[in-house]
Amino acid sequence: EIVMTQSPATLxxxxxxxxxxxxxxxxxxxxxxxxxxxxxxxAPRLLISGASxxxxxxxxxxxxxxxxxxxxxTISSLxxxxxxxxxxxxYNNWPPITFGQGTRLEIK
Amino acid sequence: xxxxxESGPGLVKPSETLSLTCTVxxxxxxxxxxxxxxxxxxxxxxxxxxxxIYYSGSTYYNPSLKSRVTISVDTSKNxxxxxxxxxxxxxxxxxxxARWESSFDYWGQGTLVTVSx
Numbered sequence: 001e002i003v004m005t006q007s008p009a010t011l012x013x014x015x016x017x018x019x020x021x022x023x024x025x026x027x028x029x030x031x032x033x034x035x036x037x038x039x040x041x042x043a044p045r046l047l048i049s050g051a052s053x054x055x056x057x058x059x060x061x062x063x064x065x066x067x068x069x070x071x072x073x074t075i076s077s078l079x080x081x082x083x084x085x086x087x088x089x090x091y092n093n094w095p096p097i098t099f100g101q102g103t104r105l106e107i108k
Numbered sequence: 109x110x111x112x113x114e115s116g117p118g119l120v121k122p123s124e125t126l127s128l129t130c131t132v133x134x135x136x137x138x139x140x141x142x143x144x145x146x147x148x149x150x151x152x153x154x155x156x157x158x159x160x161i162y163y164s165g166s167t168y169y170n171p172s173l174k175s176r177v178t179i180s181v182d183t184s185k186n187x188x189x190x191x192x193x194x195x196x197x198x199x200x201x202x203x204x205x206a207r208w209e210s211s212f213d214y215w216g217q218g219t220l221v222t223v224s225x
Contacts, residue, residue, distance in 0.1 A: 001171070034211035036155075043204055043215035044155065055213060087155055091210055096170040097145075097157040 002026050002090050006100035012108040015078050021103045023071040023088035032092035035064055035073045038102075039084045047086075048073065075105075083107050110135040112205050112216035120199075120223050126192040130205030130216060137186045138163040143208040146179060146190045148201040149218075156201075160208050161188055195223045 003026040013019045023033070031051040036044035046055040048064035051071060061076040075082055088100040116128035130144070137144060145160035159169040161179045169177050173192070181188040192199060200223045206212040 032210070036212075043206075043218050044212070045215075046211055046213045049211040049213075055211075089155075089211070095157075095159075095168045096172070097160075099155040099157070101154045 001096055002029060002093055002098050004088055004090055004098050004100035006086075006088055006103045008103060009101070010104045010106060012106050013078055014108045015080060017078055019075040019078055019082075019105055021073040021075075021086055021105070023066075023073070023100050025069045025071075025090055027093075028068045029090040029092035031067045032090060033064075033066070033071050034089045034091065035062075036087045036089065037082075037084045038087065044087060078105075080107075110207065110214045112207065112214055114203060114205050114216045114219040116219065116221070118220060118222060120195055120221060121225050122196055122223055123194055126190070126195050126199060126221055126223070128190045128203055128205075128219065128221070130188050130190075132186045132188075132207075137181065137188065138183050141209060143168075144181070144188045145206050145208045145212065147204045147206060147212065148199075149204070150198075150201045158190065158192075158203075197223050199223050 005024045007022045033051045035048040038044040052064045063074045065072050085102045085104050087102050111133045113131045120126045143160040146158040159179045161167045176193045178191040202218040204218045205216045207214040
């Protein structure tokens with residue numbers, strides 16, 4: 001099973017600033033990685049697939065990068081609606097599909 | 109617009125079987141491009157993939173749950189279902205159904221299932 005590790009667990013950033021979230025895989029997942037955003041009481045929302053391809057309707061301030069075992073989600077200028085929990089997920093070697101434990105992005 | 113909706117009991121007794129159904133609207137569950145999956149989230153915790161099914165009936169399960177989980181599909185009703193047997197308090201979670209291609213792009217709103225006597 002591929003273990004996904006996200007860091008930091010909590011990230012405090014001011015609105016308008018840049019946020020950088022990290023995700024590491026225990027073995028290579030190539031570019032088969034997705035990012036999701038989850039707000040309280042809501043289902044996760046797909047942001048990025050294929051490590052760097054934004055899903056339909058996702059603003060350009062969200063960008064993904066990386067391949068192999070190291071991945072980054074960058075939010076270029078934080079808006080109030082971006083404060084949420086973010087999960088990475090690999091789909092290179094499955095089953096099982098595995099998620100990271102999440103990074104909580106909070107207002108500084 | 110594709111929509112998914114989970115349904116089923118919100119309370120299940122320990123040792124019994126949890127049963128949920130996901131109804132898909134706005135699109136066909138028989139599309140050859142997609143799988144359909146179940147994901148759960150215990151209160152205050154992260155996401156766990158339970159398993160996925162193709163419209164033909166091919167299934168893939170999380171090895172950690174495989175002995176207790178069955179996922180099935182009913183193409184005539186545009187639904188797929190989840191059964192988890194011998195539940196314990198550790199199975200208390202919000203259960204989501206979702207469409208899967210290379211990622212989960214459409215999700216249901218989720219339904220909380222509590223395991224308690």
